[in-house]
Amino acid sequence: MRIAVYPGSFDPATNGHMDIISRASVVFDKLIVGVLHNPEKACLLSVDQRVTLLKKLTQALPNVEVHSFNGLLVDFVEQSGSNIIVRGFRAISDFEYEMQLAQTNAMLNNQVETVFLVSKTEYVYISSSMVRQLYQLGADYSKMVPAETVHLLEQRRKEIK
Numbered sequence: 001m002r003i004a005v006y007p008g009s010f011d012p013a014t015n016g017h018m019d020i021i022s023r024a025s026v027v028f029d030k031l032i033v034g035v036l037h038n039p040e041k042a043c044l045l046s047v048d049q050r051v052t053l054l055k056k057l058t059q060a061l062p063n064v065e066v067h068s069f070n071g072l073l074v075d076f077v078e079q080s081g082s083n084i085i086v087r088g089f090r091a092i093s094d095f096e097y098e099m100q101l102a103q104t105n106a107m108l109n110n111q112v113e114t115v116f117l118v119s120k121t122e123y124v125y126i127s128s129s130m131v132r133q134l135y136q137l138g139a140d141y142s143k144m145v146p147a148e149t150v151h152l153l154e155q156r157r158k159e160i161k
């Protein structure tokens with residue numbers, strides 16, 4: 001059984017993430033979405049909110065699981081019974097960061113392979129950081145994310161007020 005891990009911060013989950021998840025779920029027998037829990041990083045959504053949202057967004061995909069992890073990604077991959085990391089590749093601007101990530105992970109565990117899925121053109125401009133920026137500035141970000149993400153973020157906005 002080919003098990004792959006799709007790691008990320010998912011703060012918040014975007015249409016680009018969902019595209020990679022649905023395509024990777026076809027390529028692999030099982031896909032584990034790994035949500036990074038980094039207590040030192042200030043996130044818009046808590047790790048529980050990010051995991052719950054992704055579980056909701058992937059409920060129609062029976063071979064997809066969502067878990068949080070902290071510490072090293074390669075350890076999480078190994079604990080998941082996998083040796084494959086999936087990352088989305090949007091544009092050349094992703095190259096340096098993704099190379100660094102893939103090579104560091106390969107140095108830490110040479111059994112782990114990183115596989116890239118190239119983003120569909122309609123998603124290349126979308127990033128969680130851009131969504132966060134638009135959200136914080138009160139601009140329309142709804143075309144970049146699933147409706148459930150909008151719902152959660154707008155609920156959060158009401159709670160904060």
Ligand code: PNS
Pocket residue numbers: 007008009010036071072073074100101104105
């Ligand atoms: O969505 P992101 O923020 O680009 O995802 C980055 C992520 C979570 C894949 C990366 O930060 C990560 O793997 N962090 C875990 C710590 C780790 O293993 N670091 C060494 C390899 S870079």
